[in-house]
Amino acid sequence: MRALIEIGSYSVGDWEKDRALQSGVRLRCPSCETDVPFGPYEHPRGDGSLRRYRGCKMCGFWQEADGRSPPFRCVLTVHACVGWIPDGQLCSCCSQRGPVDWHLCPRVLTEAEVRDESYTCAISGAVVRDAHVIPWGIEAP
């Protein structure tokens, strides 16, 4: 396992390179050095722009593709999500597809979000806290 401090910044150019490589080779996490499930991801922000980052669902290594942010360690949480998701709709937390009236809802959060209990699941209203943290090493969806 490599320490986060040894890992340099990650730019949008690096992200695009990883995206291009991803179809042909298995990218390795720079921290735990396993190849699954690690990769570049993108996620729409509220303002319509895209957040680009890379993340490892094996050890919680996470890094923004902005060319300057140091990597950080995320935590994996799961809660029993009680709430109706209609047919064809997705859980806003974990992308579980409806119809379901409850499901186990995994979510990657920062340590600060868990500590401050600042993440609330939009489906069930559950506040995710440290009691919901589970170990890394299983493949989150």
Ligand SMILES: [Zn+2]
């Ligand atoms: Zn890793």
Ligand SMILES: [Zn+2]
């Ligand atoms: Zn939930």
Ligand SMILES: [Zn+2]
């Ligand atoms: Zn969910």
